[in-house]
Amino acid sequence: MFDYFIAPFSDYTFMSRALWGCLVLSLSATPIGVFLTLRKMSLSGDAMAHAILPGAAVGFLVSGLSIFAMTIGGIVAGCIVALLSGMVARHSRAEEDSSLAAFYLLSLAVGVLIISSKGSNVDLLHVLFGSTLALNNEALLLLSGIASITLLVLAIIYRALVLECVDPAFFKSVSRFGAVAHYLFLLLVVLNLVAGFHALGTLMSVGLMILPAAISRFWSNRLGVIISLSFVFAAISCYLGLLLSYHYEFATSPAIVLVLGLFYIASIILVKQCGSFLMKRASLAKLSIEQPIQNPSSIHKGQSNV
Amino acid sequence: MIHISQLTVYYKQLLALDDINVEIKEGEMVAIVGANGAGKSTLLKSIMGQINAQYGQVTFSRHGLKQIAYLPQSQMIERQFPITVKEFVAAGSWRKTGIFKRFTQDLLKQLSHCLEQVGLAQSEQKQISELSGGQFQRMLFARMLMQDAEILILDEPFNSVDMQTTRDLMKVINDCHQAGKTVIAVVHDLPLVKQFFPEVLMIAKSIVAKGPTHQTLSENNLSAVGFQLTNNCIDEHLVCEGVC
Numbered sequence: 001m002f003d004y005f006i007a008p009f010s011d012y013t014f015m016s017r018a019l020w021g022c023l024v025l026s027l028s029a030t031p032i033g034v035f036l037t038l039r040k041m042s043l044s045g046d047a048m049a050h051a052i053l054p055g056a057a058v059g060f061l062v063s064g065l066s067i068f069a070m071t072i073g074g075i076v077a078g079c080i081v082a083l084l085s086g087m088v089a090r091h092s093r094a095e096e097d098s099s100l101a102a103f104y105l106l107s108l109a110v111g112v113l114i115i116s117s118k119g120s121n122v123d124l125l126h127v128l129f130g131s132t133l134a135l136n137n138e139a140l141l142l143l144s145g146i147a148s149i150t151l152l153v154l155a156i157i158y159r160a161l162v163l164e165c166v167d168p169a170f171f172k173s174v175s176r177f178g179a180v181a182h183y184l185f186l187l188l189v190v191l192n193l194v195a196g197f198h199a200l201g202t203l204m205s206v207g208l209m210i211l212p213a214a215i216s217r218f219w220s221n222r223l224g225v226i227i228s229l230s231f232v233f234a235a236i237s238c239y240l241g242l243l244l245s246y247h248y249e250f251a252t253s254p255a256i257v258l259v260l261g262l263f264y265i266a267s268i269i270l271v272k273q274c275g276s277f278l279m280k281r282a283s284l285a286k287l288s289i290e291q292p293i294q295n296p297s298s299i300h301k302g303q304s305n306v
Numbered sequence: 307m308i309h310i311s312q313l314t315v316y317y318k319q320l321l322a323l324d325d326i327n328v329e330i331k332e333g334e335m336v337a338i339v340g341a342n343g344a345g346k347s348t349l350l351k352s353i354m355g356q357i358n359a360q361y362g363q364v365t366f367s368r369h370g371l372k373q374i375a376y377l378p379q380s381q382m383i384e385r386q387f388p389i390t391v392k393e394f395v396a397a398g399s400w401r402k403t404g405i406f407k408r409f410t411q412d413l414l415k416q417l418s419h420c421l422e423q424v425g426l427a428q429s430e431q432k433q434i435s436e437l438s439g440g441q442f443q444r445m446l447f448a449r450m451l452m453q454d455a456e457i458l459i460l461d462e463p464f465n466s467v468d469m470q471t472t473r474d475l476m477k478v479i480n481d482c483h484q485a486g487k488t489v490i491a492v493v494h495d496l497p498l499v500k501q502f503f504p505e506v507l508m509i510a511k512s513i514v515a516k517g518p519t520h521q522t523l524s525e526n527n528l529s530a531v532g533f534q535l536t537n538n539c540i541d542e543h544l545v546c547e548g549v550c
Binding site for chain 1 (some may be wrong): 354356366369374376378379382383384387389397400401403405434435449453499512
């Protein structure tokens with residue numbers, strides 16, 4: 001038991017680093033994911049995840065697999081695409097989702113082109129699917145820094161963000177902070193996607209954001225509980241995903257996302273079952289209360305028959 | 307007093323408001339009446355400074371924008387968001403609490419009072435997604451009361467609510483008016499306007515008429531804003547648009 005569940009992390013530094021990196025990432029990415037899903041922006045998050053690729057590719061061109069160069073490149077590209085798609089949606093007839101899709105497809109194509117023309121297939125795989133098991137001190141520091149910034153900024157804008165999500169028209173009437181909160185939130189999305197791409201790659205990083213939020217939404221309708229549950233689901237999935245990757249030599253980031261996917265499917269089934277079970281109990285309880293009031297004579301007749 | 311002069315608003319190339327000139331006095335209770343697309347909501351948003359007018363301006367002689375409480379149309383609100391009635395209504399005190407300040411005991415008392423006023427005292431821990439249409443509208447009123455402002459701006463406050471809720475909420479508006487607050491409401495229900503609102507402002511992109519309700523709500527004016535109604539229609543509660 002110990003050998004299977006604990007030893008990989010206690011015996012091998014690369015495994016404990018990977019677990020630490022994924023847990024730190026889960027801590028900051030899951031609340032962002034909860035707000036993304038509640039704002040119905042899950043696909044925007046996915047689009048932005050793809051959009052950071054050309055920035056990271058330019059960073060790769062300039063200084064190879066340097067974490068900071070690729071991070072800065074990714075952040076700049078993510079912000080540019082988020083702003084450009086918003087501007088195109090405002091100033092042209094294109095809808096925001098189609099303009100976002102257009103920009104992210106272009107970005108993805110440019111990014112893959114740059115990396116595949118100047119690097120090897122291994123480099124391309126590293127950027128697309130991450131290198132969870134190769135997180136070094138620099139990468140862990142970066143992930144921890146981004147997580148700290150995210151939690152701090154989120155704590156500051158939390159109240160405003162909730163109001164902006166629920167009733168933007170009202171919030172606009174009492175404060176001009178709504179737009180600031182919105183853009184700060186988008187910046188946090190980009191930051192966390194960039195952090196995520198070091199650990200899980202550009203294609204998988206958004207999974208750790210959106211899936212835990214989608215799972216938790218099945219289990220609670222309290223915002224605080226949803227955010228906490230999201231972290232718990234993400235943390236468990238990272239742990240199990242890393243174990244699967246270690247024991248069965250699965251690719252790490254898809255393993256983590258697949259575990260999350262299993263939680264998601266299980267939640268759909270369980271919540272449906274629990275829901276119908278609870279509804280049956282509630283209707284039975286209602287019947288037992290209402291029956292003597294609604295039709296006392298029938299009960300009396302029934303008793304005499306017996 | 308709210309002084310609106312030569313207000314002209316375009317959405318891209320589409321004219322939404324054309325040369326609006328009107329004064330709304332302190333303590334007035336005005337219903338804004340007009341057909342769909344007449345610019346009623348645009349006028350409200352212009353008063354609140356949410357829309358930049360291409361021409362003209364809105365000025366306040368005493369109370370500024372900070373003394374406005376706004377009740378938006380309920381379909382603009384994300385009803386599935388996981389938030390309780392109490393938390394939603396508490397948002398009305400944003401100008402006092404802002405991003406960081408704690409909710410004081412006084413504000414908590416005020417919140418309970420606002421919920422009682424609209425008949426939602428027992429529902430404060432409910433999720434907003436669990437509320438019926440009428441309860442949801444009551445909650446919006448509670449948040450507006452929580453703002454404790456001198457000018458109340460309501461955008462279609464009685465849409466999709468039953469008669470009882472309309473009566474209860476109308477009483478809340480009347481109480482506010484009696485307390486000296488200025489009330490400006492977009493209302494489609496003409497019998498309601500005739501019964502409760504002393505003043506009416508009729509618009510069809512530009513102003514058609516403004517004045518005491520019994521004089522202003524005439525057949526000619528109604529026809530000019532796109533309603534083909536007679537006063538009998540209004541009295542018999544047969545309110546419809548263009549077909550009565």
